[in-house]
Amino acid sequence: MANNPAPAPSIPGISVGVSSETGTLKRLLIHSPDRGLGKVVPSKAQDWLFEDIVHLDTMRRKEYDYYVKLLLYFLDPDKIKGKLAAINDDPTRSFFIPGTDKYFASDCVVDIQRLLGEILEEESTRIKLTAAICGIERCSYQVQEELGKFDAHELARIFISGSCSDQRMLFAPLPNLIFTRDIGIVINDHILLNKPAKNARTRESILAQFVFFYHPMFSHIRQNIIEIPENERHFLLPDDEKASDYHRCTLEGGDVMMVAPGHLLIGCSERTSIYAAQQVMKVLFEKNVVQKITIIKIPKKRDYMHIDTIFTQVKRDVWVLLGTLARLGDEARKKDVLHFFGPADANKEFRILQFEKGQEQQPREIDNLEDLLTEISRIDLGVTGPIRFIYSGGNEFPYGEREQWTDSCNLLALRDGVVIGYDRNDKTLEAFKKERFKVITAKRLLEKFEHNELSPEDLTDTFITLPSAELSRARGGSHCMSMPLLRG
Numbered sequence: 275m276a277n278n279p280a281p282a283p284s285i286p287g288i289s290v291g292v293s294s295e296t297g298t299l300k301r302l303l304i305h306s307p308d309r310g311l312g313k314v315v316p317s318k319a320q321d322w323l324f325e326d327i328v329h330l331d332t333m334r335r336k337e338y339d340y341y342v343k344l345l346l347y348f349l350d351p352d353k354i355k356g357k358l359a360a361i362n363d364d365p366t367r368s369f370f371i372p373g374t375d376k377y378f379a380s381d382c383v384v385d386i387q388r389l390l391g392e393i394l395e396e397e398s399t400r401i402k403l404t405a406a407i408c409g410i411e412r413c414s415y416q417v418q419e420e421l422g423k424f425d426a427h428e429l430a431r432i433f434i435s436g437s438c439s440d441q442r443m444l445f446a447p448l449p450n451l452i453f454t455r456d457i458g459i460v461i462n463d464h465i466l467l468n469k470p471a472k473n474a475r476t477r478e479s480i481l482a483q484f485v486f487f488y489h490p491m492f493s494h495i496r497q498n499i500i501e502i503p504e505n506e507r508h509f510l511l512p513d514d515e516k517a518s519d520y521h522r523c524t525l526e527g528g529d530v531m532m533v534a535p536g537h538l539l540i541g542c543s544e545r546t547s548i549y550a551a552q553q554v555m556k557v558l559f560e561k562n563v564v565q566k567i568t569i570i571k572i573p574k575k576r577d578y579m580h581i582d583t584i585f586t587q588v589k590r591d592v593w594v595l596l597g598t599l600a601r602l603g604d605e606a607r608k609k610d611v612l613h614f615f616g617p618a619d620a621n622k623e624f625r626i627l628q629f630e631k632g633q634e635q636q637p638r639e640i641d642n643l644e645d646l647l648t649e650i651s652r653i654d655l656g657v658t659g660p661i662r663f664i665y666s667g668g669n670e671f672p673y674g675e676r677e678q679w680t681d682s683c684n685l686l687a688l689r690d691g692v693v694i695g696y697d698r699n700d701k702t703l704e705a706f707k708k709e710r711f712k713v714i715t716a717k718r719l720l721e722k723f724e725h726n727e728l729s730p731e732d733l734t735d736t737f738i739t740l741p742s743a744e745l746s747r748a749r750g751g752s753h754c755m756s757m758p759l760l761r762g
């Protein structure tokens with residue numbers, strides 16, 4: 275692999291702004307699967323939040339690379355058009371690897387590893403970050419010294435993958451960094467940084483903190499970066515209280531959705547605590563960033579993890595969601611009487627409260643997910659026609675739950691009505707077809723773009739499918755694999 279230095283940052287002060295889930299995507303942060311994913315051992319896979327070990331080459335070449343190619347075609351076509359055959363034929367994949375001479379270095383489809391490499395060119399940042407990483411990873415002084423010898427992009431690779439190019443592992447990999455959604459969220463012109471719930475994701479948030487605070491790309495909005503304060507006295511609390519939802523301060527991006535300019539959704543889940551949601555609400559209302567925040571409390575379950583695993587927006591008037599946590603789920607349960615006797619079921623933990631700035635003491639309860647999503651489409655987005663819901667697995671037992679597990683509800687809108695999702699969720703795809711969406715594979719679509727048979731602007735109501743055998747073992751979909759920085 276060529277190790278020529280990457281081009282100098284070409285993006286000082288780029289515009290950042292997201293105020294919807296389906297406005298045309300113009301810039302986003304991603305991270306291509308790095309060598310660390312190929313080093314996950316079976317006994318650690320679950321601790322590191324993967325369901326299984328993955329085959330790295332398949333995950334990259336046959337799955338994730340399609341995602342990047344699609345994003346480039348939609349967001350920065352000059353970087354890819356006419357080059358597809360050459361890119362596909364290159365066994366080194368250097369087009370996808372930040373810091374190499376053939377890297378696509380787009381200012382619209384931005385790999386966080388590239389930004390990390392760029393900030394590490396600066397000596398003082400490098401010293402601080404190396405000390406921070408060595409501190410949390412408990413490295414010896416000798417390792418710290420050794421890290422000083424690598425060039426900036428190689429050091430970025432080591433900080434992310436945990437290993438050197440000679441295969442030596444210095445610390446654990448960060449396999450979940452491919453889910454850039456979770457490291458931070460752009461809320462209008464502000465960036466909210468996360469506080470991960472799981473140890474396996476701690477180093478990610480330190481890297482993200484440095485990238486957002488030190489990269490010139492974000493320097494003009496540095497005062498708009500929000501970090502939520504930890505509970506003031508959390509270090510004095512006994513361990514059991516520290517873990518309680520009312521004291522713990524954790525928040526991950528998959529639980530935060532910017533659905534309309536004044537309206538933010540926050541999920542309280544396995545990963546995001548009520549305490550953190552309250553802190554975010556306080557800060558955002560004080561700074562006048564949004565006027566309305568809806569908190570959606572979902573069962574704390576690995577299956578559901580974040581709210582974006584149970585619903586995402588497809589179009590101003592179309593949503594995809596999991597039926598068992600929605601109104602339909604309630605209807606299904608009413609058909610039997612067991613629920614009168616049984617233990618508290620999952621839905622009892624499901625609750626939606628809406629808070630308006632200035633009236634935080636009088637939240638409004640919303641009965642179910644469909645009612646909330648209908649209100650967003652109608653009141654916030656001004657839709658006048660019918661609102662449509664597409665259910666995971668067509669809401670057919672047992673496919674609804676099966677396909678939700680493999681991210682049927684976790685779609686990324688490239689623009690209103692044009693989404694990327696996994697190919698394996700057959701019943702959900704059928705449900706999309708019933709709603710008159712076209713379904714096309716990423717491979718086929720790229721060929722059509724490359725042969726000028728179609729261009730991204732021509733697409734309407736389309737579900738683009740991404741191969742997903744390996745990716746889905748990581749338990750996140752295309753929504754999780756994106757951190758939108760700018761939407762039109």
Ligand SMILES: NC(=[NH2+])NCCC[C@H](N)C(=O)O
Pocket residue numbers: 322323324450453455456527528529579580582583748749750751753754
């Ligand atoms: N926004 C999301 N749903 N992210 C999915 C993250 C999946 C990752 N394996 C984790 O457990 O953390």
